[in-house]
Amino acid sequence: MLLTEHEGKRLLAAAGIAVPGGFVVRSAGALARRNVAYPVAVKTQVAAGGRGKAGGVVRARSRREAQNAVSRLLRTSFNGETPRAVLIEPWLEIQRELYLSVTVDPAAEGYVVLYSPRGGVEIEAGKPPARYDVGPAREFRAYRLREILATVETDAAVRERVIALARRLVTLAATRDCTTVEINPLAKLADGSLTAADAKIVRDEYAGFRAADIAAALEKARRPEPRPISRALAGNLMLVWLDGEVGLISGGAGMTMATMDLIGDAGGKPACFLDCSANPTPTGYRLAFELLDGEPKVKVILVSIFGGLTHMDRVARTMKEIMAGRRSRKPVVFRLNGTNAKRVDEIFAEAGLRNHAALENAVAEAVALAKKRYGR
Numbered sequence: 001m002l003l004t005e006h007e008g009k010r011l012l013a014a015a016g017i018a019v020p021g022g023f024v025v026r027s028a029g030a031l032a033r034r035n036v037a038y039p040v041a042v043k044t045q046v047a048a049g050g051r052g053k054a055g056g057v058v059r060a061r062s063r064r065e066a067q068n069a070v071s072r073l074l075r076t077s078f079n080g081e082t083p084r085a086v087l088i089e090p091w092l093e094i095q096r097e098l099y100l101s102v103t104v105d106p107a108a109e110g111y112v113v114l115y116s117p118r119g120g121v122e123i124e125a126g127k128p129p130a131r132y133d134v135g136p137a138r139e140f141r142a143y144r145l146r147e148i149l150a151t152v153e154t155d156a157a158v159r160e161r162v163i164a165l166a167r168r169l170v171t172l173a174a175t176r177d178c179t180t181v182e183i184n185p186l187a188k189l190a191d192g193s194l195t196a197a198d199a200k201i202v203r204d205e206y207a208g209f210r211a212a213d214i215a216a217a218l219e220k221a222r223r224p225e226p227r228p229i230s231r232a233l234a235g236n237l238m239l240v241w242l243d244g245e246v247g248l249i250s251g252g253a254g255m256t257m258a259t260m261d262l263i264g265d266a267g268g269k270p271a272c273f274l275d276c277s278a279n280p281t282p283t284g285y286r287l288a289f290e291l292l293d294g295e296p297k298v299k300v301i302l303v304s305i306f307g308g309l310t311h312m313d314r315v316a317r318t319m320k321e322i323m324a325g326r327r328s329r330k331p332v333v334f335r336l337n338g339t340n341a342k343r344v345d346e347i348f349a350e351a352g353l354r355n356h357a358a359l360e361n362a363v364a365e366a367v368a369l370a371k372k373r374y375g376r
Contacts, residue, residue: 001203001217002047006087008199012183015172017165018195022089027074027231027290028067029283031088038062039091042069048079052121059091064325071286072327075294092197097185099123100162101200102169104179108133111173113145113166117153119185132166137174140167161194162186177207177214235287236279244269245370247298247330249288251277251305259304262360268367271298280310282318293328300331302366304359307338314340316347316355323351331369335362 003011009019024045025031044056051057056078060066070086099119105112114129123129130152132145142163149159169181180202187197208215232239238253246268250256253275260270272292276284292298305315315336323332335356336344344355356362 001205001214003199003201003203004045004047004085005043005199006045006085008181008201009196011172011176011178011201012181012196012199015168017168017172017183018193019199020089020092020195020197022087024085024087025070026085027235027287028070029235029287029290031063031067031070032283034088036063036066036088037090038066040066041087041089041091042066042073043087043089044073044076044078044083045085045087046078046081046083048081051078054078067286068325071290071325074290075327092187092195093190094185094187094197095190096188097197098158098162098188098194099129099184100165100169100186101129101180101182101184102134102166102173102178103182104173105133108135110135110139111137111170113170115149115152115162115166117158123184134170137170140170142167157192158188158194165194177204177211178202179204231287232274232291235284237284237288237291238273238275238278239291240273241295242270242272244271245297245299246366247271247274247292247295247301249274249276249285249292249301249303249305251275251280251307251310253277255304255306259302259359259363262363263302263367266360266363266367268363268370271295276305280305280307280315282321285315285318286322289322289326289328293326293330298330300333300366300369302333302335302362304335304362305338307336307341309339311339312336312341313343313347316344320347320351320353323353333362333366333369335359 006024013019039059039061042058042060044051058069060069073086074083097119099116101114102111111134113132116129118126130148132148134140145163145166153159173181178201182200183196185197187195203214208218229239246263248259248270250259256273256275263270274288276288292301348355
């Protein structure tokens with residue numbers, strides 16, 4: 001059972017191994033509630049390798065860059081897996097990248113420690129790591145590893161720190177039923193300390209009978225992932241998924257229901273009931289787009305909002321910003337009406353967007369686009 005990076009680092013931290021102080025988010029809007037020092041590393045969380053080469057690790061110098069990166073990564077599949085979370089960590093100024101791992105090897109009748117003075121994404125292209133056959137965890141001997149490290153690592157201080165880390169990794173593997181504990185890169189910072197910049201930990205699925213957390217993780221993996229209703233509720237959005245293809249972002253239960261009826265009358269099917277009236281803010285609208293962009297069955301998005309207290313010029317500016325930073329190619333159709341609606345066309349013209357004068361026309365276009373994308 002391969003853990004995601006943040007799950008693996010949680011185990012490393014519990015074993016007394018230094019890891020960057022990060023946190024996990026499941027939407028771009030979550031960053032708005034965090035006090036973050038930039039730059040940061042934005043890292044997709046999937047149980048798969050090769051994220052760095054596939055664009056799954058992004059350096060963000062500002063909150064806007066970080067939010068855009070989070071939105072993009074949550075919509076991107078890596079080796080067939082779409083992430084459910086993104087890890088935000090301080091961007092490390094790394095002096096050297098090392099490699100350290102502990103794995104089970106039948107030839108050693110137990111554990112093996114592997115070390116290379118050059119880590120990172122190109123580890124496989126270099127010389128094979130130095131190898132210390134430990135055997136059972138209780139047989140770990142510091143002097144034996146010291147002798148082996150002396151042949152590949154010239155920095156004596158690094159050697160002693162690696163020995164201490166290796167001992168903890170072997171203990172961690174033995175006590176938490178891990179078949180692999182890999183730190184790549186193991187980062188040497190300017191002050192000489194070593195930090196686990198990444199973590200790959202594989203736990204033994206056959207140990208589920210005695211490890212409750214492994215058994216629980218396996219059971220969770222067998223259950224279908226629920227749709228993100230909880231994210232909508234957390235953002236004060238009312239969301240009910242339906243069986244259609246036209247995603248609807250609206251304001252007010254009555255307006256939403258009326259627009260759904262019009263979609264049906266036009267020969268389409270609404271994909272959801274999504275009411276943003278309790279959170280008509282940039283954060284609320286961004287979350288609404290993230291939810292619909294992340295749902296494969298939604299082929300087109302219809303934004304139908306009538307505002308009394310909500311000023312349409314403010315909504316239009318928010319839509320303009322969202323569309324500028326959006327990566328999804330799903331078409332979006334707009335119908336904004338109400339207070340200050342006359343200013344919408346002017347604001348939209350700057351971004352090449354169009355606001356329909358009549359809701360029926362907006363619905364007709366959305367249904368036609370959905371049918372076109374379905375090939376009907």
